[in-house]
Amino acid sequence: MDFFGGEPMMNFETVKEIIEYARQKEKEHNKNFRFTLTTNGLLLNDDNIKYINENMHNIVLSIDGRKEVNDRMRKRVDGTGCYEDILPKFKYVAESRNQDNYYVRGTFTRENLDFSKDVTHLADEGFRQISVEPVVAAKDSGYDLREEDLPKLFEEYEKLAYEYVKRSKEGKWFNFFHFMIDLSQGPCIVKRLTGCGSGHEYLAITPEGDIYPCHQFVGNEKFKMGNVKEGVLDRDIQSYFKNSNVYTKKECDSCWAKFYCSGGCAANSYNFHSDINVPYKVGCELEKKRVECALWIKAQEM
Numbered sequence: 434m435d436f437f438g439g440e441p442m443m444n445f446e447t448v449k450e451i452i453e454y455a456r457q458k459e460k461e462h463n464k465n466f467r468f469t470l471t472t473n474g475l476l477l478n479d480d481n482i483k484y485i486n487e488n489m490h491n492i493v494l495s496i497d498g499r500k501e502v503n504d505r506m507r508k509r510v511d512g513t514g515c516y517e518d519i520l521p522k523f524k525y526v527a528e529s530r531n532q533d534n535y536y537v538r539g540t541f542t543r544e545n546l547d548f549s550k551d552v553t554h555l556a557d558e559g560f561r562q563i564s565v566e567p568v569v570a571a572k573d574s575g576y577d578l579r580e581e582d583l584p585k586l587f588e589e590y591e592k593l594a595y596e597y598v599k600r601s602k603e604g605k606w607f608n609f610f611h612f613m614i615d616l617s618q619g620p621c622i623v624k625r626l627t628g629c630g631s632g633h634e635y636l637a638i639t640p641e642g643d644i645y646p647c648h649q650f651v652g653n654e655k656f657k658m659g660n661v662k663e664g665v666l667d668r669d670i671q672s673y674f675k676n677s678n679v680y681t682k683k684e685c686d687s688c689w690a691k692f693y694c695s696g697g698c699a700a701n702s703y704n705f706h707s708d709i710n711v712p713y714k715v716g717c718e719l720e721k722k723r724v725e726c727a728l729w730i731k732a733q734e735m
Contacts, residue, residue: 677699693720
């Protein structure tokens with residue numbers, strides 16, 4: 434169960450109640466719940482960090498990298514940025530978790546196509562678990578990534594791969610989420626075919642109890658699957674997502690990386706093409722470059 438928003442720390446008492454309820458249910462039904470929380474960090478303090486470390490399997494800390502990059506997108510209502518406030522808190526959380534079971538997680542946009550600098554900046558600040566991911570935004574929103582940006586983004590991933598290997602050899606290793614690749618085992622064949630399992634293995638629940646295939650479909654009534662209070666789930670929508678896989682996506686037929694991205698994100702496909710079976714092209718190209726870099730890194734390690 435992943436608590437995110439919005440900002441879950443604004444309603445932290447409810448988060449605690451849900452965890453307590455789940456702990457009760459796991460005893461009754463011999464289940465094991467794992468919790469994660471995503472936060473912008475502004476409301477973190479010693480007490481709730483202690484609770485998070487005791488109860489959350491993972492925590493995602495939202496920061497976009499360099500101060501000027503982060504504060505351009507993450508502003509308070511008065512227009513000021515949050516970098517100076519959240520950075521020391523995030524460092525404390527990372528150390529309190531022994532540099533494991535957390536991620537600092539950022540988003541790069543057209544405003545910072547040189548995103549490799551944001552990744553290395555976070556590494557220089559002492560973080561060892563880093564994920565900086567491409568924005569997916571509406572066309573011409575101003576910060577959306579475009580096909581003409583791909584050569585620059587490819588160059589940035591290559592720069593990052595070289596720096597990753599260099600630092601590893603120097604004993605300054607950090608983990609970059611998108612360069613994680615398992616060549617000896619990896620996910621089972623079902624996960625390679627269907628990816629995240631949105632709509633049939635994975636669901637999003639709104640504060641009102643409405644059920645959607647994933648958080649990115651929230652608000653689109655076409656994909657509302659029911660409500661937890663009613664106890665009814667739309668099986669047609671569930672089947673629609675369950676039957677979507679790399680073999681139902683024509684563009685995946687000739688793609689060498691299809692079993693590493695599993696056909697890409699269903700929400701991105703729908704938002705750009707009104708069809709979860711038509712992949713988002715920019716996302717496809719970036720995924721192939723990331724896998725290529727990850728394979729090169731593995732070759733250097735071996």
